[in-house]
Amino acid sequence: MNTDDSPPVWGGRLERVRSFISYKMKDIRERRRDYLIRVALIFATALIDSAFFLGMVLPDLTPLPPVGSGIVFMVPVLSGLMLGLLLTEESYKMRAISGLYVIIVSGLIIFITLYWPVISGVAEDIGFYALWSLKWLMIAAIIITPTTLMGVLIGGSTAEY
Amino acid sequence: MGPTTKAAIAIYLVFALYSGFAVVSVAHNNSQVIGTTVRFSAALRNVTVSYESVNHPDGTVSYGNFTISADIVMNGVRDPLDVRVYDISYSVNIMTIEDGKPGMKAVGSFSFYSMSNPVVVRAGESLVYHTTVNITTDYFEDVVNTSYNQGLRYWILTGGLNYQISGFENLPKNSVTLWRDYSDEEAMP
Numbered sequence: 239m240n241t242d243d244s245p246p247v248w249g250g251r252l253e254r255v256r257s258f259i260s261y262k263m264k265d266i267r268e269r270r271r272d273y274l275i276r277v278a279l280i281f282a283t284a285l286i287d288s289a290f291f292l293g294m295v296l297p298d299l300t301p302l303p304p305v306g307s308g309i310v311f312m313v314p315v316l317s318g319l320m321l322g323l324l325l326t327e328e329s330y331k332m333r334a335i336s337g338l339y340v341i342i343v344s345g346l347i348i349f350i351t352l353y354w355p356v357i358s359g360v361a362e363d364i365g366f367y368a369l370w371s372l373k374w375l376m377i378a379a380i381i382i383t384p385t386t387l388m389g390v391l392i393g394g395s396t397a398e399y
Numbered sequence: 400m401g402p403t404t405k406a407a408i409a410i411y412l413v414f415a416l417y418s419g420f421a422v423v424s425v426a427h428n429n430s431q432v433i434g435t436t437v438r439f440s441a442a443l444r445n446v447t448v449s450y451e452s453v454n455h456p457d458g459t460v461s462y463g464n465f466t467i468s469a470d471i472v473m474n475g476v477r478d479p480l481d482v483r484v485y486d487i488s489y490s491v492n493i494m495t496i497e498d499g500k501p502g503m504k505a506v507g508s509f510s511f512y513s514m515s516n517p518v519v520v521r522a523g524e525s526l527v528y529h530t531t532v533n534i535t536t537d538y539f540e541d542v543v544n545t546s547y548n549q550g551l552r553y554w555i556l557t558g559g560l561n562y563q564i565s566g567f568e569n570l571p572k573n574s575v576t577l578w579r580d581y582s583d584e585e586a587m588p
Binding site: 275278279281282283285286288289290292293296298299300301302320323324326327347350351352354355358360 | 400404407408411412414415418419420421422424425426428429430431
């Protein structure tokens with residue numbers, strides 16, 4: 239029978255609530271950390287892919303060393319491989335989805351960078367730049383999509399193994 | 400997540416940071432105005448009006464020539480970094496002969512030269528007007544005392560009016576690439 243002087247029972251409930259909250263908070267922190275790492279890796283891979291692709295399109299304007307067509311094909315494979323390896327705690331499905339995010343973010347970065355003269359108000363021929371940027375965006379999609387997915391899946395398989 | 404994975408992620412993110420710097424550099428350089436392009440310029444140059452009279456002492460040859468000649472010069476510059484100037488000169492001479500035989504002679508010439516220095520103007524400067532006027536006169540008598548040239552006198556008035564309007568267009572850096580792709584197809588803008 240509970241009386242007013244029954245701290246063990248009350249204390250036990252409090253401890254359980256505390257431990258439950260602590261467990262949940264830890265779970266949320268870990269999830270948030272994993273989410274942030276995944277987002278950071280996706281953006282990092284997209285930046286690497288787009289930087290080397292832009293280095294091929296505009297070789298005079300980039301600080302990167304000269305980029306050939308072979309490097310442009312190899313970089314998404316290698317960066318996707320790294321992404322697949324580093325997403326150690328993710329499933330195959332999440333790795334593939336991360337690869338798709340990389341492709342989308344890469345395309346956005348490439349298009350915005352090529353279209354930047356219009357955005358910054360320097361270029362006046364908007365239609366010409368839009369077509370020019372779209373042309374390179376299509377080429378980037380053709381190059382980056384299969385190579386990134388292949389790299390991510392190979393990296394994921396290697397990590398699982 | 401082990402320490403090796405953490406280290407690999409850190410190295411990967413540092414490399415991505417450098418790639419991000421490369422992307423920002425491309426975007427920044429892409430929006431920098433470095434070059435200008437002269438689209439078209441035309442000049443009327445070396446307008447020459449001359450009168451030539453020949454009077455032979457024995458009267459067998461006596462005529463005068465009235466000549467107008469001018470060079471029409473058109474320049475087209477295509478590329479901000481590799482400036483090429485197309486100089487087309489066309490000279491027209493019209494002669495009248497006093498002995499009742501009017502005639503006309505047209506002489507055309509084409510010349511091409513290239514300049515290696517880029518034309519650079521400040522941003523916002525859109526047109527450049529360049530005007531030059533030259534007038535020279537010459538009078539001389541032919542001192543060669545042959546039977547044909549005796550009494551040959553020339554009055555030559557040479558005037559030059561060069562009026563050049565050049566259009567400039569501010570171009571982003573990557574326009575160099577665009578224009579290079581385009582410039583191989585046509586000779587003039």
